[in-house]
Amino acid sequence: xxxxxxxxxxxxxxxxxxxxxxxxxxxxxxxxxxxxxxxxxxxxxxxxxxxxxxxxxxxxxxxxxxxxxxxxxxxxxxxxxxxxxxxxxxxxxxxxxxxxxxxxxxxxxxxxxxxxxxxxxxxxxxxxxxxxxxxxxxxxxxxxxxxxxxxxxxxxxxxxxxxxxxxxxxxxxxxxxxxxxxxxxxxxxxxxxxxxxxxxxxxxxxxxxxxxxxxxxxxxxxxxxxxxxxxxxxxxxxxxxxxxxxxxxxxxxxxxxxxxxxxxxxxxxxxxxxxxxxxxxxxxxxxxxxxxxxxxxxxxxxxxxxxxxxxxxxxxxxxxx
Numbered sequence: 393x394x395x396x397x398x399x400x401x402x403x404x405x406x407x408x409x410x411x412x413x414x415x416x417x418x419x420x421x422x423x424x425x426x427x428x429x430x431x432x433x434x435x436x437x438x439x440x441x442x443x444x445x446x447x448x449x450x451x452x453x454x455x456x457x458x459x460x461x462x463x464x465x466x467x468x469x470x471x472x473x474x475x476x477x478x479x480x481x482x483x484x485x486x487x488x489x490x491x492x493x494x495x496x497x498x499x500x501x502x503x504x505x506x507x508x509x510x511x512x513x514x515x516x517x518x519x520x521x522x523x524x525x526x527x528x529x530x531x532x533x534x535x536x537x538x539x540x541x542x543x544x545x546x547x548x549x550x551x552x553x554x555x556x557x558x559x560x561x562x563x564x565x566x567x568x569x570x571x572x573x574x575x576x577x578x579x580x581x582x583x584x585x586x587x588x589x590x591x592x593x594x595x596x597x598x599x600x601x602x603x604x605x606x607x608x609x610x611x612x613x614x615x616x617x618x619x620x621x622x623x624x625x626x627x628x629x630x631x632x633x634x635x636x637x638x639x640x641x642x643x644x645x646x647x648x649x650x651x652x653x654x655x656x657x658x659x660x661x662x663x664x665x666x667x668x669x670x671x672x673x674x675x676x677x678x679x680x681x682x683x684x685x686x687x688x689x690x691x692x693x694x695x696x697x698x699x700x701x702x703x704x705x706x707x708x709x710x711x712x713x
Contacts, residue, residue: 434454571666
């Protein structure tokens with residue numbers, strides 16, 4: 393699905409209301425403060441790649457506010473990744489702030505109040521991704537909100553290159569291809585974030601965080617191994633089982649629960665993949681769930697629907713997309 397919205401065909405007195413509605417539809421509800429509401433000009437195009445959306449937004453100076461009253465009808469948590477192409481933007485959330493110039497990008501959470509603004513006409517690209525999809529690939533992504541990451545070299549450069557390239561290829565892609573490349577774009581985003589040295593030092597200590605990052609990488613690479621347990625993980629990562637449990641206690645979780653959530657997230661992606669012809673039972677088994685009743689119950693508790701209903705809903709969404 394592709395949608396384009398512009399203020400150029402809107403009467404001057406209606407432009408601010410029109411832009412409020414456009415922003416809420418593309419992202420989530422925000423309060424907007426215009427420098428000159430009647431003379432405001434903006435264009436917004438959104439492309440849907442499975443559960444991920446890419447948008448390009450060009451508009452005059454503006455301030456966006458995510459406020460407590462917006463959470464009364466809040467949906468599931470989402471992250472926005474903003475990549476300025478023209479003019480710097482200011483962002484503040486949870487007592488931290490960043491001024492991001494072209495050549496960088498940063499993350500925003502939908503579940504906490506924030507302020508976002510640019511004092512000049514701006515051109516920016518925005519990726520919207522569900523918190524579950526991002527959290528399934530890295531621990532506590534909210535740690536990295538208000539950090540500026542590199543958008544013009546290394547993994548960050550690859551991420552932003554792909555962000556710019558995909559919309560131009562959108563019309564020639566099947567729905568299946570769009571879903572697949574949407575996931576690949578999130579993988580690149582995670583790679584770009586993890587390549588930053590600050591990611592390892594954002595926990596309690598550099599050494600503990602480095603151990604935790606190595607553990608998480610090993611688990612993700614071996615999720616389909618039925619023999620994956622704390623003893624095997626600790627041995628593979630060169631630490632004691634007791635120390636492994638301590639590392640996860642620091643995160644407020646247990647290693648077993650974290651593994652279970654990673655496996656459930658992998659099953660969710662497989663169920664939403666139009667190219668996957670496995671049954672729900674086969675998918676569950678391939679990701680380490682041997683008890684189907686237990687899997688179905690855990691999946692519903694995590695995502696709100698049983699596996700079969702979730703797959704049907706995902707297929708229905710593709711048909712209407």
